[in-house]
Structure formats: C-alpha cells, structure tokens
Amino acid sequence: MLKRRFARMQEKRVSAVITGSGRYIPERVVSNDDFLGAEFYSESGVPIQKETAEVVKTLQKITGIKERRYLADDQVTSDMGYLAAEAALADAGIDRESLDYVIVAHNFGDIRKDNIRVDMCPTLAARIKHTLGIENPYTVAYDLPFGCPGWVQGIIQADYFIKSGDAKAVLVIGAETLSRISDPHDVDSMIFSDGAGAVVLEARTTEQPSGILKHLTRSDTLHHAHLLEMQVSYRPDFGSDALFLKMKGRKLYEYAVKTVPQALKECLDRSGLGLSQIKKVFIHQANEKMDQNILDRLFQLYGDQAPPEGLMPMSISFLGNNSVATIPVLYDLVAKGELGDHRLSAGDYLMFASVGAGMNTNVFIYRIPLD
Incomplete structure (x- = not known):
C-alpha cells in the first residue's frame, strides 16, 4: 500500500496551468466604410490610382477584416492592460499580492492620442502593477517587447518560472495600441487595431500531464x-x-x-x-x-x-x-x-x-x- 502511494506521488508533476483569463476590447468600432474617404499612397510616395472603395474591398477579401476597435482618446495601452488584468484576476479568484511576476507584452508603450512618441518609462508592467495596487515588492513586473508573438513568449517564460520552482503564480498580459502608430495613408492601416488580454498561470500538481x-x-x-x-x-x-x-x-x-x-x-x-x-x-x-x-x-x-x-x-x-x-x-x-x-x-x-x-x-x- 505504501509503495503504491509513493509511486502515485512520484507520478505527480508541477504544471503551469491557466486558472483565469480576461480581456479588454475598446468600445469604439471602426468599420471598413470609415476608410472610404482616405487617401492612400504606395511605398514610393505615389497616390494609389484605384478607387478607395475597391482598395477597401480587396483588403477585406484578403484579410477577412470587416471592422476593428480603437481605444478611447483618453486611454493608453497600460489602461487596457490593467482592465484585462483585473478581469483575469477576478476570473482566477487569486490574491493579487500572491503573484510572483507580472509580465506585460507590448511593443510601443503608452502612446497618447496627442503625442505618438513611444513612452516606456516607467515600464508598462510597473504602471499596471501600480494601478492594480499590488504592494508586494517581490511581485516582479517587467515588459516583454517581442513583436506580435510577445504574449506567447510571456507564457513560455512563465512556464519556466513555474517549472523551476521560482514562481507559483504569474500574470501575463498582452496589450497594444496599433491605431496610433498606423500611417493613415498606408493601406495596411486598415489591418491594425487595439485591445488587451490577460491570463493567470498557477503551479498545479497533477497526475496527468497538464x-x-x-x-x-x-x-x-x-x-x-x-x-x-x-x-x-x-x-x-x-x-x-x-x-x-x-x-x-x-x-x-x-x-x-x-x-x-x-x-x-x-x-x-x-x-x-x-x-x-x-x-x-x-x-x-x-x-x-x-x-x-x-x-x-x-x-x-x-x-x-x-x-x-x-x-x-x-x-x-x-x-x-x-x-x-x-x-x-x-x-x-x-x-x-x-x-x-x-x-x-x-x-x-x-x-x-x-x-x-x-x-x-x-x-x-x-x-x-x-x-
């Protein structure tokens, strides 16, 4: 009996498990029709000769995009990240003070409506941790600029932290404002949008690989x-x-x-x-x-x-x-x-x-x- 119980305990493993998720989708809806008055130029600086309606229709056919969301004028990326984080923490039912890491994936920082210069000091992770009201100094907050794969890479890093025993709970956020760094005269501007999502990963001991x-x-x-x-x-x-x-x-x-x-x-x-x-x-x-x-x-x-x-x-x-x-x-x-x-x-x-x-x-x- 003791041998079987010991063998069963040996089979258990520490896994990095998603225990909660959340999102923030901006309220402002921008449809393809909103681009019909745009003046698009080619990479060489020459006006595109096709009718704008045809350009918009072609882009929708290729990308599948019919509408997108833009954040409000008084919001920045870290605001969206905070709101997604709050939703994920509530979903996980976890004490935020118990978080070991807050990882924020983004690429352009907090870009304001009236000033599109990149603002990354302090880091977005520090800003979000501050807004979340986390007092624990050992909740390490850092940014991860890694292109669009940044959030996935944040999850991979969280897995390393948890499997090594360095962490029991990690909050991974992906937040971005692409609408403010999109050239209004570039057709590709119709692709980009804004939003944020987050998950909480926690260490769990499981018998089955999970x-x-x-x-x-x-x-x-x-x-x-x-x-x-x-x-x-x-x-x-x-x-x-x-x-x-x-x-x-x-x-x-x-x-x-x-x-x-x-x-x-x-x-x-x-x-x-x-x-x-x-x-x-x-x-x-x-x-x-x-x-x-x-x-x-x-x-x-x-x-x-x-x-x-x-x-x-x-x-x-x-x-x-x-x-x-x-x-x-x-x-x-x-x-x-x-x-x-x-x-x-x-x-x-x-x-x-x-x-x-x-x-x-x-x-x-x-x-x-x-x-």
Missing part, C-alpha cells in the same frame, strides 16, 4: 529582421517625421506560410501528440487568409487533406489585428463560450502560436487539466 506541455521559439533575423519596421508616412507632404509601423506584406506572408507550419509540427512532434488530438488552434489573428493557409500547410505536412471545421477560432473579422492581444483575447472569448459554437472541455489539447516582427515565431502545446 498545462503547458511543450513549447518552441525561433528568431529569423539574418534575412527577415526588417519585414516589419518603423518609417515615415508614405505621403511625401505629410508634414511630420513621425514614424509609423510598416510591413513588407508579401515577404511577410511568404515567411509565415513557410516557417510557421514547420514550427507547429516540430513542437507537436516533440510533445508526442498526434495532430488529430489537438482540439483548438489559437493562432495570432494577423490575416484570415494567411492563418488558413498556415493551418492547411500544417495538415499537408502530416499527409492530411484538410483541417476539420471549427478547429481554428477566428476573431479578426470584428477585432482586426491588435498584435500581442489577439491570442489572449481570442482564448478568453472561447474559454467563456462567447465566440459562436466554440467550447473547451477538461482534457482538451490546445495549440497556441504566433508570428511577427523580428521575425519571431513561437508555439506552445497546452492541455486543460482533468483534475
């Missing part, structure tokens, strides 16, 4: 570092040297559909799971067509014809691309049964993946605990 099972990250900087970068407006007489986010769209698309499926397969193979065991794929909401292509190519790598319907939840059609916030917001919507027919159950295997500036690609495999 929580974060495997993860993988790669940084392809030698040839792809500048596929996203900051440049002045495409309009030559814009009247300001302000820097805006710019994408080399075609090359970025080619990188993503070539690199991400292979990364997903490698991580999945390391986990020892089969593709058919994955119940949901939460992927960065950058481009509907690109995401579908990534999933299709993943299935092709396994010799399968096509992914099953409902495997990949999507929010890009009504939320746009809000960078590090897309995956935690998407997860929160599904976890709470607020995105169509998508539901999660105990024991489900999930895949989370992102790709973005760097170029960085990352993925982790997660199992919802049974106990």
Whole structure:
C-alpha cells in the first residue's frame, strides 16, 4: 500500500496551468466604410490610382477584416492592460499580492492620442502593477517587447518560472495600441487595431500531464529582421517625421506560410501528440487568409487533406489585428463560450502560436487539466 502511494506521488508533476483569463476590447468600432474617404499612397510616395472603395474591398477579401476597435482618446495601452488584468484576476479568484511576476507584452508603450512618441518609462508592467495596487515588492513586473508573438513568449517564460520552482503564480498580459502608430495613408492601416488580454498561470500538481506541455521559439533575423519596421508616412507632404509601423506584406506572408507550419509540427512532434488530438488552434489573428493557409500547410505536412471545421477560432473579422492581444483575447472569448459554437472541455489539447516582427515565431502545446 505504501509503495503504491509513493509511486502515485512520484507520478505527480508541477504544471503551469491557466486558472483565469480576461480581456479588454475598446468600445469604439471602426468599420471598413470609415476608410472610404482616405487617401492612400504606395511605398514610393505615389497616390494609389484605384478607387478607395475597391482598395477597401480587396483588403477585406484578403484579410477577412470587416471592422476593428480603437481605444478611447483618453486611454493608453497600460489602461487596457490593467482592465484585462483585473478581469483575469477576478476570473482566477487569486490574491493579487500572491503573484510572483507580472509580465506585460507590448511593443510601443503608452502612446497618447496627442503625442505618438513611444513612452516606456516607467515600464508598462510597473504602471499596471501600480494601478492594480499590488504592494508586494517581490511581485516582479517587467515588459516583454517581442513583436506580435510577445504574449506567447510571456507564457513560455512563465512556464519556466513555474517549472523551476521560482514562481507559483504569474500574470501575463498582452496589450497594444496599433491605431496610433498606423500611417493613415498606408493601406495596411486598415489591418491594425487595439485591445488587451490577460491570463493567470498557477503551479498545479497533477497526475496527468497538464498545462503547458511543450513549447518552441525561433528568431529569423539574418534575412527577415526588417519585414516589419518603423518609417515615415508614405505621403511625401505629410508634414511630420513621425514614424509609423510598416510591413513588407508579401515577404511577410511568404515567411509565415513557410516557417510557421514547420514550427507547429516540430513542437507537436516533440510533445508526442498526434495532430488529430489537438482540439483548438489559437493562432495570432494577423490575416484570415494567411492563418488558413498556415493551418492547411500544417495538415499537408502530416499527409492530411484538410483541417476539420471549427478547429481554428477566428476573431479578426470584428477585432482586426491588435498584435500581442489577439491570442489572449481570442482564448478568453472561447474559454467563456462567447465566440459562436466554440467550447473547451477538461482534457482538451490546445495549440497556441504566433508570428511577427523580428521575425519571431513561437508555439506552445497546452492541455486543460482533468483534475
């Protein structure tokens, strides 16, 4: 009897488990029709000759975006991060003073409506911890600028902290304001949006493998570092040297559909799971067509014809691309049964993946605990 009990205790392991999630979606809805009066220019500074309505229609067809959300004029990124954090803490039912880390993924800091210069001092994590009213000096708060994959990387770091015994509870936030660093004369400005999402990860001892099972990250900087970068407006007489986010769209698309499926397969193979065991794929909401292509190519790598319907939840059609916030917001919507027919159950295997500036690609495999 004692031997069996000891063996059972030996089988238990510490897992990094999501115990709560939350989001903040700005109230201001910006539809594609709101861009019909825009004047778009090419990268070379020449006005685009196509009718704006045709440009807007084409972008919607490619990206799947019909509308997006912009934060209020008196809000900044850390405000959204705080609101998402409060929701996640309430959902987890955890004492905020017990948090060991607050990790905030973002890329541009607190950009004000009337001044789009980057503001990252103090860090957004410090600002959010302050607003949360956390007194514990050993709740370590830091920022993680890692492109769109920042929130996924924050989860991976939290897993390291928990598995090493350095932490029992970590709050990981993804918050971004892309609307204020988008060139109004660049077609790509219609892609970007604002928002925030957060989760609480806690150490749990489980008999079955649960929580974060495997993860993988790669940084392809030698040839792809500048596929996203900051440049002045495409309009030559814009009247300001302000820097805006710019994408080399075609090359970025080619990188993503070539690199991400292979990364997903490698991580999945390391986990020892089969593709058919994955119940949901939460992927960065950058481009509907690109995401579908990534999933299709993943299935092709396994010799399968096509992914099953409902495997990949999507929010890009009504939320746009809000960078590090897309995956935690998407997860929160599904976890709470607020995105169509998508539901999660105990024991489900999930895949989370992102790709973005760097170029960085990352993925982790997660199992919802049974106990």
